[in-house]
Amino acid sequence: MESSSFSKPSNMDGTQGIESGVKVANPRTVRSSDFFLRFLALITSLVAIIVLATSKETEIVPVIVIPTLPAINVELSAKWQYVQAFVFFMVINIIACVYAAISLVLSIASRAGSKGLLLMLIILDLVMMALLFSANGAAAAIGLIGVHGNSHLRWNKICNIFGSNCQHVVASVVVSTIGASVFLLLILLTVVNLQKRSH
Amino acid sequence: MESSSFSKPSNMDGTQGIESGVKVANPRTVRSSDFFLRFLALITSLVAIIVLATSKETEIVPVIVIPTLPAINVELSAKWQYVQAFVFFMVINIIACVYAAISLVLSIASRAGSKGLLLMLIILDLVMMALLFSANGAAAAIGLIGVHGNSHLRWNKICNIFGSNCQHVVASVVVSTIGASVFLLLILLTVVNLQKRSH
Numbered sequence: 001m002e003s004s005s006f007s008k009p010s011n012m013d014g015t016q017g018i019e020s021g022v023k024v025a026n027p028r029t030v031r032s033s034d035f036f037l038r039f040l041a042l043i044t045s046l047v048a049i050i051v052l053a054t055s056k057e058t059e060i061v062p063v064i065v066i067p068t069l070p071a072i073n074v075e076l077s078a079k080w081q082y083v084q085a086f087v088f089f090m091v092i093n094i095i096a097c098v099y100a101a102i103s104l105v106l107s108i109a110s111r112a113g114s115k116g117l118l119l120m121l122i123i124l125d126l127v128m129m130a131l132l133f134s135a136n137g138a139a140a141a142i143g144l145i146g147v148h149g150n151s152h153l154r155w156n157k158i159c160n161i162f163g164s165n166c167q168h169v170v171a172s173v174v175v176s177t178i179g180a181s182v183f184l185l186l187i188l189l190t191v192v193n194l195q196k197r198s199h
Numbered sequence: 200m201e202s203s204s205f206s207k208p209s210n211m212d213g214t215q216g217i218e219s220g221v222k223v224a225n226p227r228t229v230r231s232s233d234f235f236l237r238f239l240a241l242i243t244s245l246v247a248i249i250v251l252a253t254s255k256e257t258e259i260v261p262v263i264v265i266p267t268l269p270a271i272n273v274e275l276s277a278k279w280q281y282v283q284a285f286v287f288f289m290v291i292n293i294i295a296c297v298y299a300a301i302s303l304v305l306s307i308a309s310r311a312g313s314k315g316l317l318l319m320l321i322i323l324d325l326v327m328m329a330l331l332f333s334a335n336g337a338a339a340a341i342g343l344i345g346v347h348g349n350s351h352l353r354w355n356k357i358c359n360i361f362g363s364n365c366q367h368v369v370a371s372v373v374v375s376t377i378g379a380s381v382f383l384l385l386i387l388l389t390v391v392n393l394q395k396r397s398h
Contacts, residue, residue: 136333
């Protein structure tokens with residue numbers, strides 16, 4: 001019994017839904033969207049991990065040790081492991097990547113009708129979203145001072161020296177923010193679907 | 200027709216619910232919890248705003264201008280406006296506070312049965328949660344370097360000079376994180392309620 005996409009609503013197990021005022025999507029479309037979004041979350045977190053992991057940069061920097069003597073060239077490195085916010089960002093993205101992979105399987109299992117499993121998925125999606133947005137906010141805040149510096153705090157900008165490292169950090173945060181937004185959309189998709197099936 | 204709290208499930212409009220494996224709460228309890236959580240979100244964001252707004256601290260700091268001359272005492276101030284992450288944190292908490300107040304009214308209105316209004320509330324709750332966790336992450340990341348400093352970045356700690364300011368920032372971030380978690384619980388409450396009413 002195939003239902004049309006935007007006319008009479010039909011719920012996940014094929015029975016007629018209740019008129020909700022909100023257009024009802026085809027259950028197959030909902031399933032495909034859920035699968036696609038979880039896959040996208042996996043890809044974005046994986047890309048964010050790789051981009052940050054490959055951000056190490058080493059530069060020769062002239063350092064003035066004694067003001068009356070000429071500057072000494074020192075080899076300095078920028079690594080994501082040096083900043084707690086980036087370590088947090090990396091750990092959360094690894095967890096998000098692993099969770100996205102596991103939830104792909106669990107999501108297919110939950111379609112069998114287990115409400116408990118579906119609820120567990122929503123709770124974990126919510127927690128994952130919260131952690132990802134926290135990590136993105138933390139990394140972005142450090143990245144912003146790295147780019148511009150802060151004269152009040154007397155924290156110098158870093159990106160004039162480690163430009164490539166900064167580009168990696170910015171790209172990683174942007175991709176991870178897309179990943180966090182994907183979890184937001186996943187929760188929204190579940191809520192819209194539940195609302196259509198509620199009476 | 201009053202329903203019992205934990206035996207046979209009954210939905211919002213008094214009809215029999217579907218066996219879900221999850222115990223069904225009394226609709227009144229759900230309404231009270233929703234109202235309580237929105238009120239709590241309002242209070243936490245308001246407290247976070249006040250605590251950060253009152254964080255200004257001025258200290259006399261000895262500054263060495265020329266190494267061969269003695270240090271000069273300089274009056275330095277620490278304000279939340281000096282750091283972009285704290286400005287973002289403040290703006291988001293103000294938006295959260297105003298939204299929590301408006302959503303209290305909207306939430307009562309949505310009980311009349313408008314699914315569109317309920318969906319709008321969930322979307323805004325999700326966006327608010329995302330913004331709050333981002334802002335908390337950003338403020339916490341800066342706060343952490345303020346407390347410990349970072350030798351790799353050559354960013355000195357600030358909290359050994361501006362201790363009171365740092366205490367305000369930490370307290371504000373903790374309270375705001377409670378507020379962000381309240382939005383998470385609000386979404387969870389709505390999802391659990393929708394799931395119980397779905398078929």
